Amino acid sequence: MDILLTNLIQIADGIAEEFGVDCEVIIHDLQTENLEETIVYIRNGHVTGRKVGDGPSRIVLRSIEALERGEPLTEMRGYQTRTADGRYLKSTTMYIKDEYDEYRYILGINFDITALVGARKSLQNLETISPFNEETESDIHLNVNDLLDSLIRQSEALIGKPPAQMNKEEKIRAVRFLDDAGAFLITRSGDKVSEYYGISKFTLYSYIDKQGKGGYTKTVKKTDSKKRA
DSSP, X not given: OOHHHHXXXXXXXXXXXXXXXXXXXXXXXXXXXXXXXXXXXXXXGGGTTOOTTOOOOHHHHHHXXXXXXXXXXXXXXXXXXXXXXXXXXXXXXXEEEOTTSOEEEEEEEEEEOHHHHHHHHHHHHHHOXXXXXXXXXXXXOSSHHHHHHHHHHHXXXXXXXXXXXXXXXXXXXXXXXXXHTTGGGSTTHHHHHHHHHTOOHHHHHHHHHTTTOTTHHHHHHHHTSTTOO
């Protein structure tokens, strides 16, 4: 075995041990007389299912053809390839010259990134959200007062006009939204909602009663109690 190949094997072993079982490191002989047996060394061959004595990949074969035509070779690093069974690889192809300045070997690295690609797609799905607008408020707040403010803004956005321009039926719709959202479970929410919509608390209670749902007036009265938190 020549010293160049010995050194390449040492490098291949180091790369494979550094990056683990998902990293295939392979050495092709560009000057072999038998194109069906270009692989002279391989680590973690299970990544692509190849072994020593197997033939070239499409890129290796293209490289051999380019050498025969006297064309220059360009190293490729970090490009994506796929295996026959559909797994994704991040690949690097490096051309190694001998002491005569002639291309002799290819050192290839194929890292199986299938799991990473799957994780990336899952994260992208999780990160896909509707664009923010004034009618889309956060569901999480640091305190209930901020939550109540948010619900009131949403109730106004539901109607699409400020309270001063709302008629009675529109205000009833807004109050019903707040009631359905649980806004009146918050301490003294009745006072704040009444003030915001320019109505009395008696009117607020009557708007809730108009929904035909028993017990709502009692709920609002309870929220005005200092015992609620």
